[in-house]
Amino acid sequence: MAGRADRYWSWSMLLPLCHLVQRAKRRYCRPLVFWARADSGRFLRVGMLIVIEAYPYLDVEHPADSHFVWFMSGADAGLLTTEFGMSNPPALGRVLLDSAIVLSQNAGLAGRIGLHAAAAGEDGLLAVYDRLGLIRLPTVAPLPPSVRRPNDGRFFYADEPVAEGLAAALDASR
């Protein structure tokens, strides 16, 4: 837990904060809660996601809108097994990203998504997003002006082919 970027995230506070801050910017947040079936047959809350709709696409070479994954958190698979009786926990990172991609596709944004890996997650979090198949924005790449932050090399995105590939890989489970 100590190395996790989400260790201080308070969702009851985050939800109004995200809604209000984005509303002030004339954008909308879409919060989602994820549930998975434990061995008991009951469903356990295992993941949460806050996506900003219609956010500037991080690849400025192709100006467009995308969905931005602002906050994303999945329960630790080992903990789900040992403490919550879930012998076959889902690959939550993959499922959470897939949901953002599907929302983007259904909004007419061709699955384009972007995110920033919190510095608190250190190199481990960068490796997670690499493994999930996202494209890492080069440190020298400019960011859209409204992102208002220097590129620290921790931005990731999915372009249309990557998004399509990631979504197609889970089609059998839908």
Next chain:
Amino acid sequence: MSEFMQLDAKAPATLGAVVEAVTRLSTLGEAKILELVSAGKITDLFPFKPAGDQPIPSDTVAEEELVEASASSLNRKEREALIQSSLPATAPKKYRPRTVSKR
């Protein structure tokens, strides 16, 4: 900005403080806010405290209790409802007796 007006002016945080905080935070980029939240510093900037009398929900639910989220974009009315549901409960409206229409 009507959501701000729905916040209780006295609790759990003052309306003015929340509006000021949101105004300030909206000048920051999303990545900066993510860093502040992840560093546990957001409470210094956003003086919002969830109402303390909310019951802690159960860890587990039965399948029939789950509500499936729409995979499509929400319409404006659904978005507004979502935002309102994340804010503190509003004070009950004062009772106003219905009057007959003037003819």
